[in-house]
Amino acid sequence: MSPHAELVSRLRAAWLSGKTRPMEYRLAQLEGLGRFLDEKKQDILEATAADMRKSRPARRLCADLCEDNHPGVATQLYPQRWPQLPPVCPQPPFEVEVSELSICRSELNHTLNNLGAWMKDKHVEKNWATQLDSAFIRKDPYGVVLIIGPWNYPINLLLVPLIGAIAAGNCVVMKPSEITRNVERLVAEMLPRYLDEDCFAVVTAGVEETTRLLENKFDYIFFTGSPSVGRIVMTAAAKHLTPVTLELGGKNPCYVCDSCNVQNMARRVAWGRFFNAGQTCVAPDYVLCSAEMQEKLLPALREAITEFYGPNPQESPDFGRIVGDRQFQRVQALLHSGHTAIGGQTDAEERYIAPTVLVEVQQDDPIMQEEIFGPILPILTVASVDDAIAFINARERPLVLYVFSSRKEVVKRVLERTSSGGFCANDTIMHMTIPSLPFGGIGQSGLGRYHGRSSFETFSHQRSTLLRGAGRETLNTPRYPPYAPHRLPLLRAATETKRQTTCLLL
Incomplete structure (x- = not known):
């Protein structure tokens, strides 16, 4: 028997009982998720700090406390020394609040505000033969769904899909990333206390265990991660013909026209690229601009980086660190592409890579062959907007x-x-x-969409429903054998949709 097969069977039995279908039940579970976010806010901040702690002194100071999932105690025990130490968290608490907690709360509130309207049956146009009947789309839950979250935003990218799955009336198995193990442990231990354990479960698993978890039959799978792992998930889902949403990544282009406010543009691009040390799937991955714009852009980017992080970003409490040694080594190797115009400093002990801008980058350089997922911004020059469009269209869709x-x-x-x-x-x-904008990729960057109503629809089966009366059998006679040619015009008139003659040009 596959691992967790008993768990999946138990959740499927709960779903088949109809427990998750009433709107009141869904609202209650969503409210419980809201309490988790509110009551465990500090725990989330501390778990994130423990997972992404960046400096040797800080690690020595609170290593045991971090392992016990109480890193915040260190600030109480060492109030005088702590300010002189490098910050614990490579993703600053401000960024965690904005990118993890705030977005989750917004998504949750948007869903609570609109769930009643989303759940209503959608009535559709009918043909002449069914005018006396009821035809509508019922939003049915799929059943038992699996949500696999990533490490770069371990709360947001696990709970936002969960909100949609709960709203749609499903039972859910959640698999947080094993890389951020303190967040994984927090979610596994605390989140079930706020949800119905008959219908929602958290599974902790590494790569091998997750591969075996995917052997179970789920009714829907939602995965966020890399394209390579996305293919594995899709292959496993295909064995059971299970529908999937794949939120992957890609090299997101950023075209900068000569007619723009360079200072504003530099600040917005620098913020998007270096937020969470570049470990963001929607970060601008490279810039396309003219040679003239590059000359203006470099000093503007240098000024923005200094404004954000000071003359030495390594000392800034607002600049993050790479999550792990393997990821650090991969990103560090990409620095050999092109020429370093800004930054380039690294510190393996802290997993620090400075905010970096590269120029003279070639299309076949290693940094242009994979998603960077780090604080490096390559600039490539193009002659015109048409050349930029051609460059973008020659590659996988971002x-x-x-x-x-x-x-x-x-x-x-x-x-x-x-x-x-x-x-x-x-x-x-x-x-x-x-929340009202659907989010998702296309082609190499993903399959499916979510956020807001799109999350609800992603986890809902659009069930076509026709409710006919048991009487009026005379109206059905033209379709029954023995067939007669003279009945065909009447049958066509009753069932076919006619082309409207309205002029589209008007």
């Missing part, structure tokens, strides 16, 4: 495409002639803060 221009026609041209999971003009990442 998760998001950014464009900076004060000319609306340039923004419109890039939007209409490219394809990407999302699109954002004159800013970075901010489209993620709008």
Whole structure:
């Protein structure tokens, strides 16, 4: 028997009982999730700090406390020494609050505000033969779904899909990332106390155990991670013909037109690229601009980096660290591409890589062959917007495409002639803060969408329903054998949709 098969069977029995279907039940579970976010806020901040602690002195000071999931006690025991030590968390608490807690709360409140409307049956147009009947789409839960979360935003990217799965009436198995093990332990120990344990469960597993977990039959699988692992998940799902959503990544282009406010653009790109030390799937991955714009952009980026993190970002409490040694080594190796115009400093002991800008990068350099997922921004020069569009279209479709221009026609041209999971003009990442905008990739960058109503629809089966009366049998006679040619015009008139003659040009 596959690992966790008994757990999956137990949750499926709970789902088949109809327990999760009433709106009152769904609302109660969502409210419980809200209490978890509110009451465990400090625990979430401390677990994140413990997972991504960055310095040897800080680690020596609170290593045992971190292992016990109480890293915050260190600040109480050493109030005088602590301010002189390098910060514990490579993702500053401000960034955790914004990217993890705030987005989850917004998503949760948006769902609570709209769930009643989303759950209503959607009535559809009918043909003449069914005018006296009821035809609608019922939003049914899939059943038992599996949500696999990543390490870079271990709360947000696990709980936001969970909100949609609960809202749709499913039972859920959650698998947080084993890389952020303190957050994993917090979620496994604490979250079940706020949810119905008959219908929701947290599974802790490494790579091998997760592979075997996928052998179980789930009714839907939601995965966030790399394209390589996404293929493994999709292959496992195919054995049971299980539908999937894959939220992957990609190299997100950022085209900078000559007609833009360089200072504003530099600040917004620097914020999006270096937020969480670049470990963000929607971060701008590289910049395309003219050679003239590059000359203006470099000093503006240097100024923005200094404004954000000071003259030495390594000492800034607002600049993050790479999550692990393996990831650090991978990102560090990418620094050999092109020429370093800004930054480039590294410290393996702290897993620190400075905010870095590379120029003279070639299309076949290693940094252009994979998602960077670190605080490095390559700049490549193009002659025109058309060359930028051609460059983008010659590659896999990205998760998001950014464009900076004060000319609306340039923004419109890039939007209409490219394809990407999302699109954002004159800013970075901010489209993620709008629950009513569907979020998802296309092609290599993902499959499916979520956020807001899209999350509810992702975890809902659109069940086509026709409710006919048991009488009026005379109206059905034309369709029954023995067939007669003279009945065909009547039957066609009753069932076919007619083409409207309205002129589309008007």
